[in-house]
Amino acid sequence: MPQTEPFGNQKAAHQLRVAVVGCAHGQLDIIYATAKRQCDQRGWTLSDLDLVLICGDFQAVRNSRDLNCMSVPKKYRQLGDFHKYYSGEAVAPVLTVVVGGNHEASNYLFELYHGGWLAPKIYYLGAASVIRYGPWRIAGMSGIYDKNDYNKEHHERLPYSSHDIKSIYHVRRYDIDKLLQIREEVDIGLSHDWPAWVELFGDYKSLYSRKPHFLDSAKRDRLGSYAATEVMNHLRPLHWFSGHMHCRFPANISYASDKFENSVRKLKITQEIKSVLPVLKTDKRYFKTTSKPASQRSNGSFLALDKYKGDARGFLELMDLSLSRDDSGVSDDPSHFSRPYKLCYDEEWLAITRACTGTLQLQDRETLVVPPSRARFPSQKAISEHRKWVQENITKRGLLQIPENFMIHAPVFDETELSAHDQPNEYSNCQTAQFAELLQIPNVFTLETQDPDVDGNCAGDDFIVFGEE
Numbered sequence: 001m002p003q004t005e006p007f008g009n010q011k012a013a014h015q016l017r018v019a020v021v022g023c024a025h026g027q028l029d030i031i032y033a034t035a036k037r038q039c040d041q042r043g044w045t046l047s048d049l050d051l052v053l054i055c056g057d058f059q060a061v062r063n064s065r066d067l068n069c070m071s072v073p074k075k076y077r078q079l080g081d082f083h084k085y086y087s088g089e090a091v092a093p094v095l096t097v098v099v100g101g102n103h104e105a106s107n108y109l110f111e112l113y114h115g116g117w118l119a120p121k122i123y124y125l126g127a128a129s130v131i132r133y134g135p136w137r138i139a140g141m142s143g144i145y146d147k148n149d150y151n152k153e154h155h156e157r158l159p160y161s162s163h164d165i166k167s168i169y170h171v172r173r174y175d176i177d178k179l180l181q182i183r184e185e186v187d188i189g190l191s192h193d194w195p196a197w198v199e200l201f202g203d204y205k206s207l208y209s210r211k212p213h214f215l216d217s218a219k220r221d222r223l224g225s226y227a228a229t230e231v232m233n234h235l236r237p238l239h240w241f242s243g244h245m246h247c248r249f250p251a252n253i254s255y256a257s258d259k260f261e262n263s264v265r266k267l268k269i270t271q272e273i274k275s276v277l278p279v280l281k282t283d284k285r286y287f288k289t290t291s292k293p294a295s296q297r298s299n300g301s302f303l304a305l306d307k308y309k310g311d312a313r314g315f316l317e318l319m320d321l322s323l324s325r326d327d328s329g330v331s332d333d334p335s336h337f338s339r340p341y342k343l344c345y346d347e348e349w350l351a352i353t354r355a356c357t358g359t360l361q362l363q364d365r366e367t368l369v370v371p372p373s374r375a376r377f378p379s380q381k382a383i384s385e386h387r388k389w390v391q392e393n394i395t396k397r398g399l400l401q402i403p404e405n406f407m408i409h410a411p412v413f414d415e416t417e418l419s420a421h422d423q424p425n426e427y428s429n430c431q432t433a434q435f436a437e438l439l440q441i442p443n444v445f446t447l448e449t450q451d452p453d454v455d456g457n458c459a460g461d462d463f464i465v466f467g468e469e
Contacts, residue, residue, distance in 0.1 A: 026080020
């Protein structure tokens, strides 16, 4: 049983208690009630939890029109609980961090491309990002992998076509390449779909037996995400969590080579499986990453969790995590490593985002005829120069803490509109505007008819600020 000593001493300062959830599917009330029940069983209180981590299919549906932006057959679309947390009727009892999946109100998530508060105490990591929680670095990537859209730019804007409503949640190489610029250790990684081949590091025989369609996909090299694999291998976090596949599955990852496919080929796999999996029958190089991994860790843990199916088995898991690395000198503000922790921007990620801002393109669907060429990312020397700017203009000014600046933009849920069939309007989110202002980069997500003023307030909208009545 995990140690239950109170946080606050030197040892506990590097401990983290989390509840990890596979797919939320809009069932926040059940998630928080299950977390409380499991805490009670361990002799913890809910306040002992640092974070709830949710691995996608969060379904941040604010109102009935948001439902029409979800890639879900109409008969299966459900409003869920999130609208209560958005309107202020309910408040998350534990700080919650989420990534997006493939069953989302993607219009709302796209407003917060760089990340932001979906509701008070519920933080979305954006298309891809790294944040800090005390000494812990948390990386996340949203969506699922689809090779046909991977090299395209973000082009989907409301109203969505039948193709847009699916392509908008497909992972883009641009966002993955940003994560591959990371050069400092990351502790926790979140993705929706599993990294490709990760099942081979666990009890794959039992998994393939229980889920024969998994083996069918693996035979075609289509089980899991190449993008997640490349990021996981580069970052090599202590813990990687995923959802999507609707089953619980743990594995211990061993990194035997800079190339993950080589690490896979060093595993002792049964001949029966070796003979049918493409990665084990060829010396093909799947990834062309030239940089060294950001971490020298040789091992890490993987855990995938299920969705809620009427009980808590395999759907939510409490974990007591420990951090072993030395963080001395990583921040000019020691308060970042004193409890109670707050979510903070990550200095390295801010520098990468600022350095890469000129390569972020949002194409109109009318001009998306030829897939764009791969963006030329800045050198590490250029990123270092932006790091100096971040240190001078953000870190030293005490601006690394993520502001609690949630605002209501879209209408809250109205029961009289349950049968609405139209897609919602597009909203310029003030959190995105304020993030761009912080980094002094262009806000390419603003609307011409709804430009934010210098204070980050969007003209013509009614807002409720985080914490206001």
